[in-house]
Amino acid sequence: MREFFKYVFATVVGVIISLVLFTLLFVVVIVGVVSSLESDKTVSVSSNSVLYLNMDQAIKERTPDDTFSNLPIVGGDGEKSIGFNDILKSLKKAKTDDDIKCIYLNVTSPNAGFATLREVRNALIDFKTSKKKIIAYSEVYTQSAYYLASVADKVYLNPEGALEFKGLSSQVMFFKGALDKLGIEAQIIRVGSYKSAIEPFINDKMSDKNREQVTAYLTGMYNTFLEGIAESRHISTPTLHQIADDYKIQQPKDALAYKLIDGLKFKDEILDELKSLSGKDKKSNISSITINDYAKNINADxxxxxxxxxxxxxxxxxxxxxxxxxxxxxxxxxxRTIRKARLDSSIKAIVLRVNSPGGSALASDVIWREIILTKKVKPVIASFGDVAASGGYYIACAADSIFVQPNTITGSIGVFGVIPNFQKLLNSKLGITFDGVKTGKYADIMSTNRPLTDGERLIIQTDVNRVYDTFITHVSEGRKKSKAYIDSIGGGRVWIGTDAVKIGLADRTGSFNDAIVSAAKKAKVKEYRVVEYPEMISPLKSFMENSTDKVKTYYAKQELGDSYPIYQQIKSAISKSGVQTRMPFEIKVN
Structure with a gap:
């Protein structure tokens, strides 16, 4: 009888769990269908409208499907996001749209890299040729926010607000001390004295080589930052440098005194000015449309x-x-996407848009091969975003031409492997030991419960050397340079876009649209339309395939809060398998 009730109870529990999961799936599907119907709707643009450009949302390469954005456990975060490609298309359309009278740029802390911001900034400059005005307003401007806002015809700050203008900084987090306390040894195999992806695990500060390259690219980014603001605000670059160096912008009135802004105003005063620019009187409501809705209208056309x-x-x-x-x-x-594009006779040229710090060396080589085959059939132009480094450079090095932004991070031609040794942690800290048998001397190579032997280290180093030789061979062939030269500028060193052009890793500085125009020109086509690949994976499919990971990620974020990025970095480092062609570290510029 006990066995009977045990099985009945287990069955009931199973049915309940199944019902809960089915209910959750049903809710997800219904929400998805409803949201999909909503997202397909276009939004009418009233005459005399203001285009509201909110740049505090996440700026991605492409606008994601926001079907589940309000269901965090499914993968959304409840926040808006938009692709920079849709921003560019929207600004180009708004330039000639008679219903759009001006742009209201609202930005405090944009979630995008400096190269992406420069693309948007240049699109705003092009919009201004229509003689339509751009008004920027914020209660607080971070430096990246001000870089973007400075292009506006009028830049306003709240009288009690703040404008950050102090110069750029970059910091690297080091884990060696924590690993030592835990009894974990990071066994490193690498090629390239600048390949510093492994430094956080073996050092407690920057190496001289790493400091050299970080100083070089940060200086390059800062110069681009200052030059853009100088041109827009009609203030000399040396003057701006001095203002930042001496930390002269401490109060809102300082920003006005040094002409970084045009006025200190409250929101109601900004709204009155927008009414005036859009042809409305002060008693009327502003007709406005968000950049997100405006982009949907364009994509629906x-x-x-x-x-x-x-x-x-x-x-x-x-x-x-x-x-x-x-x-x-x-x-x-x-x-597969590249292969299909190669075989599609209606596609005359390809633009490979890269925004990647790299990753698996083998996966990079698989993609590189498809570029090589495609290049024989039709033009392939590469356009680099914020970062196209290591494996990100690998996959594009065979392109007919490479376009970068002046502040793009690229290069990092180097290879490394990390094999963690948990022996001290397991033996000394936890009292766990291992024993076993093997049929070959190297049968347990890559074991993480003991240190590498000299023979094992030699084998892995030989493999890393082979991958590096393949990497620089591909780059030398793609860039038409000698292997010795590529090796001399490789070694894992990171370069800023302007320097990459000087040393031959890229062909010219130019925008995403410049790359598209160049591809069409090389294909000798004057009339064409742009198509985008690969197709985005639907949120529902992504949830069904990765539901467990999404649930774990959701609860990890809830539990760790601001410490989640640290956990994410450690987890990412430990999870890397195989030989890596990866950016030296995650760059965060403040």
């Missing part, structure tokens, strides 16, 4: 046609084997 196409293929995120996700570059998914 299927009137664009043409037999010839230029395909933009996005390579965004870490490079991994297999299919990957919308936030990763899966070698199978991307190589």
């Amino acid at each position: 299927k009137s664009e046609s043409g037999k010839n196409k230029v395909a933009v293929i996005y390579a965004d995120g870490d490079i991994v084997g297999g299919e990957g996700s919308n936030a990763q570059i899966g070698s199978e998914r991307l190589s």
Whole structure:
């Protein structure tokens, strides 16, 4: 009888769990369907409208499907996001749209890299040629926010607000002390004295080589930052440098005194000015449309046609084997996309849009091969975003031409492998020991419960050397330089976009649109339409395939709060398998 009740109880519990999961799935599907119907709706643009450009949302390479944005456990975060490609298309359309009278730029802390901000900034400069005005307003401007806002016809700050203007800084987090306390040894195999991805695990501060390259690229980014503001605000670059160096902007009135802004105003005064610019009197309501809705209208417009196409293929995120996700570059998914574009006779040229710190060396080589084959059939132009380094450079080095922004981070031609040794942690801290048998001397190579032997280290180093030789060979062939020269500028060193052009790793500085125009020109087509690949993975499919990981990530974020990025970095470092062609570290510029 006890066994009977035990099985009945187990069955009941199973049924309840199944019902809960089914209910959750049902809710997700219904929400998805409703949201999909809502997202397909276009938003009418009233005459005399203000285009509201909110740049505090996440700026991605492409606008993600926000079907589940309000369901955090499914993968959303409840926040808006938009692709920089849609921002560019929207600003181009708004420039000639008679219903759009001006732009209201609201930005405090944009969630985008400096190269992406420069693309948007230049699009705003182009919008101004229409003689339509841009008004920027914020209660607080971070430096990246001010870099973008400075292009506006009028830059306003709240009278009690703040404007940050102090110069750029970059910090690297080091884990060696923590690993030592835990009894974990990071066994490093690498090629390239500048390949500093492993430094956080073996050092407690920057090496001289790393400090040299960080100083070089940070200085390059800062120069681009100052030059852009200098041109827009009509203040000399040396003057701006001095203002930042002496930390002269401490109060809102200081920003006005040094002409970084045009006035100190409250929000109601800004609204009155927007009414005036859009042809409304003070008693009327402002007609406005958000950049997100305006972009949907453009994407819903299927009137664009043409037999010839230029395909933009996005390579965004870490490079991994297999299919990957919308936030990763899966070698199978991307190589299949490139292959299809190569075989499609209506596609006359390809633009490979890269925004990646690198990843798996093998996955990078798989993608590189498809670029090589495609290049023989039709033009391939590479356009680099915020970062196209290590594996991100690897996959694009064979392109006919490479476009960078002046502040793009690229290069990092180097290879490394990390094999953690948990012996001290397991033996001394936890009292866990291991024993076993093997049929070959190297049968347990890569074991993480003991240190590498000299023979094992030699084997792994030989493999890393081989991958590095393959890497610089591919780059030398793609860039038409000697291997010795590529080795001399490689070694894992990171370069800023302007320097990359000087040393031959890139061909010219130019925008995303410049790369598209160049691809069409090389293909000798004058009329064409742009198509974008690969197709985005639907949120529902992503949830169904990765539901366990999404739930774990959700609860980890809730539990760790601001410490989640630290946990994420450690987890990411430990999870890397195989030889890596990866950016030296995650760059965060303040």
